[in-house]
Amino acid sequence: MMIETQPLEPLDRAALPARVAALAKEGWRLVQICCSCRDAYEVTYSFDREGRFLNLRIGFSKEDPALPSITESYFGAFAYENEMQDLFGLRLDGLKLNFHGNFYRLAKKNPFLDPPAAGSPGASPAASPSAPSAEGAPRAAPDPRPT
Numbered sequence: 001m002m003i004e005t006q007p008l009e010p011l012d013r014a015a016l017p018a019r020v021a022a023l024a025k026e027g028w029r030l031v032q033i034c035c036s037c038r039d040a041y042e043v044t045y046s047f048d049r050e051g052r053f054l055n056l057r058i059g060f061s062k063e064d065p066a067l068p069s070i071t072e073s074y075f076g077a078f079a080y081e082n083e084m085q086d087l088f089g090l091r092l093d094g095l096k097l098n099f100h101g102n103f104y105r106l107a108k109k110n111p112f113l114d115p116p117a118a119g120s121p122g123a124s125p126a127a128s129p130s131a132p133s134a135e136g137a138p139r140a141a142p143d144p145r146p147t
Helices: 013-025 075-088
Strands: 008-010 029-037 040-049 052-061 066-068 091-093
Touching (some): 013 040, 013 052, 013 066, 029 075
Parallel strands (some): 066 091
Antiparallel strands (some): 029 040, 040 052
16 A cells, blocks of 8 residues: 655745745645644645645744745645635735735734634634533534624
């Protein structure tokens, strides 16, 4: 049985545009961009070419929430990058199609930047959808659409 390797390449923010441009020139397809933030930001870019997978990961401080856009090489990344601006408060420098924080209609600005932990004051019941209700049955997952 063959196990596919999925390399994870740590990368500095400044090196991102050139590295991504090289991948685009080599025929790599952008698969997804994933952002998370607790103590610091971590952004993972995933690429595919001929059944091979490659991940680039950038970590950086919350005190400097800026990242260069990759829309010069992958225009379709505008959706991921606008999402990171809206949900995490990142600034994407050079973003080709910038909604300036209005890609999503949100009840709270940057809701994924330091969300309250499940069970903590301020956490919504939705933070723990499988917790038993008063009747002992699991709660239904909340509707994720903004109200």
